[in-house]
Amino acid sequence: METTEQGRSARKHQAILEAGTKAFMSRGYSGTSMDDIAKLAAVSKQTVYKHFADKEKLFAEIVLATTDRVDGMVELVAGIPSDPGALEDNLTRLARQLLAALTQPEVLQLRRLVIANADAFPDLGASWYDQGFERVLATLAATFERLTGDGLLRCDEPVLAANHFSGLLLWIPVNKAMFHGDHRLTEADLDHHSAAAVRAFLAAYR
Numbered sequence: 001m002e003t004t005e006q007g008r009s010a011r012k013h014q015a016i017l018e019a020g021t022k023a024f025m026s027r028g029y030s031g032t033s034m035d036d037i038a039k040l041a042a043v044s045k046q047t048v049y050k051h052f053a054d055k056e057k058l059f060a061e062i063v064l065a066t067t068d069r070v071d072g073m074v075e076l077v078a079g080i081p082s083d084p085g086a087l088e089d090n091l092t093r094l095a096r097q098l099l100a101a102l103t104q105p106e107v108l109q110l111r112r113l114v115i116a117n118a119d120a121f122p123d124l125g126a127s128w129y130d131q132g133f134e135r136v137l138a139t140l141a142a143t144f145e146r147l148t149g150d151g152l153l154r155c156d157e158p159v160l161a162a163n164h165f166s167g168l169l170l171w172i173p174v175n176k177a178m179f180h181g182d183h184r185l186t187e188a189d190l191d192h193h194s195a196a197a198v199r200a201f202l203a204a205y206r
Contacts, residue, residue: 016052020058023037056121060121070133077143087206092198095169102170102174164204165197169197172193173189
């Protein structure tokens with residue numbers, strides 16, 4: 001009986017998270033109430049408060065849960081082989097995968113949501129960045145340092161090089177997507193931006 005109750009509670013918890021995500025994404029933080037979330041999750045308002053003390057705690061759990069998705073990107077970045085003949089191809093493949101992941105509509109929506117509430121919840125925004133994109137940058141810096149040691153790159157400041165790489169790759173497409181609403185990159189866009197970013201990066205750091 002206890003196991004059944006735990007399973008029911010876990011399902012309600014997940015339903016509340018999914019409802020909260022949908023509500024926050026479509027209505028924003030200030031435009032969403034716990035009543036809205038309870039209705040979407042098909043549970044009572046009392047049940048929502050049983051799982052989450054207030055709207056802020058629910059919002060924080062939803063935002064920080066997305067940082068788990070970064071694990072795959074960290075593995076991709078760390079896995080660049082030290083192959084001088086395939087360096088450009090490998091970096092371009094990595095760039096394309098990163099760009100595709102970071103321009104998914106739900107990722108852009110979450111980014112807008114976090115930025116819109118950064119003044120109200122500065123610690124949450126900082127944690128989301130530190131546990132997410134900052135981890136990718138740190139791994140990229142370590143990878144560039146390794147490739148420098150292997151003689152493939154010349155990076156005196158690996159962290160700066162990692163920021164240059166990400167800036168060259170993301171500045172144009174991500175900013176355009178952020179300001180144009182549901183702006184999806186085509187396969188040709190992904191190829192073009194990735195290849196151009198890697199060419200510019202290698203012109204400076206090879």
